[in-house]
Amino acid sequence: MDVINQLQRQYVDFLSSLYREGLLDDQFLQIQKLQDESNPEFVNEVVTLFFEDSEKLLHNLAIALDQQLVDYKKVDACVHQFKGSSSSIGAQRVRNICVSFRTCYDAKNLEGCLRCLQQLKDEYYLVKNKLQTLFKLEQQILAAGGVIPIMG
Amino acid sequence: MAKKVKSSNKSKLSALVVDDDGVCRTVHCAFLRRHGFETSSVESGRQAVDLIRSGQKFDIIFMDIIMPEMNGVQATRALRAMGVKSMIVGIDCDLDYINEDFMQAGMDRVYEKPMTSEIAISVHQALLNNNIV
Numbered sequence: 001m002d003v004i005n006q007l008q009r010q011y012v013d014f015l016s017s018l019y020r021e022g023l024l025d026d027q028f029l030q031i032q033k034l035q036d037e038s039n040p041e042f043v044n045e046v047v048t049l050f051f052e053d054s055e056k057l058l059h060n061l062a063i064a065l066d067q068q069l070v071d072y073k074k075v076d077a078c079v080h081q082f083k084g085s086s087s088s089i090g091a092q093r094v095r096n097i098c099v100s101f102r103t104c105y106d107a108k109n110l111e112g113c114l115r116c117l118q119q120l121k122d123e124y125y126l127v128k129n130k131l132q133t134l135f136k137l138e139q140q141i142l143a144a145g146g147v148i149p150i151m152g
Numbered sequence: 153m154a155k156k157v158k159s160s161n162k163s164k165l166s167a168l169v170v171d172d173d174g175v176c177r178t179v180h181c182a183f184l185r186r187h188g189f190e191t192s193s194v195e196s197g198r199q200a201v202d203l204i205r206s207g208q209k210f211d212i213i214f215m216d217i218i219m220p221e222m223n224g225v226q227a228t229r230a231l232r233a234m235g236v237k238s239m240i241v242g243i244d245c246d247l248d249y250i251n252e253d254f255m256q257a258g259m260d261r262v263y264e265k266p267m268t269s270e271i272a273i274s275v276h277q278a279l280l281n282n283n284i285v
């Protein structure tokens with residue numbers, strides 16, 4: 001029982017830190033609440049989809065900004081999609097970079113856009129790493145025979 | 153003895169989610185299913201129009217606005233021109249930047265993403281209210 005309690009405490013502390021640091025917002029909590037017996041793998045599925053989508057978008061953004069003549073409409077389309085998906089799962093800091101990114105491509109500021117792309121990459125890989133750690137903690141709890149604590 | 157009136161078997165409300173992004177489709181459908189809807193989803197305005205033209209009916213259509221080829225406003229106009237009376241709700245990011253008259257196009261409501269329980273509950277209630285004669 002001690003092991004399970006310890007793991008659960010670790011999980012709660014870790015997830016709390018993600019909210020505190022603004023990596024995740026309340027939307028992620030709502031996403032977790034949608035997982036149930038009829039949809040037991042929901043969080044994992046939607047987050048995996050988010051990872052796949054995001055990496056394609058980052059790739060497309062890099063290509064778009066690397067052109068001789070940058071098509072800012074393409075940049076807008078990618079960032080707009082990224083904003084939608086990140087806000088849908090609660091990846092708050094990623095979503096916030098999308099907001100400042102818009103300011104740069106609206107002004108056709110290439111240097112600003114390249115800076116934003118880097119920030120977007122940094123925030124995305126950070127939240128990806130944290131979410132993967134979170135899932136590992138969940139697996140450890142389940143393997144030890146415990147249940148994953150529901151927050152909030 | 154009074155005849156027992158059979159209360160109608162309340163079937164679920166049906167929702168169509170139209171969005172070119174897979175994460176959004178998945179999230180929108182999950183919220184809607186949790187709040188009493190049966191859901192279908194398509195990836196484009198064109199697919200939505202084709203599906204409904206083929207005879208499928210929905211109580212509500214959640215329409216992403218910025219989409220390639222046929223955007224949500226164009227799809228809404230096309231559906232209204234076809235005589236579609238379903239509730240159509242636009243949902244997207246950066247609504248302030250989208251220079252379109254959503255209501256004039258035939259949308260009943262617009263929401264900023266993300267989809268939430270509040271949105272799902274609100275539209276569910278609105279649909280039930282509309283069904284009361």
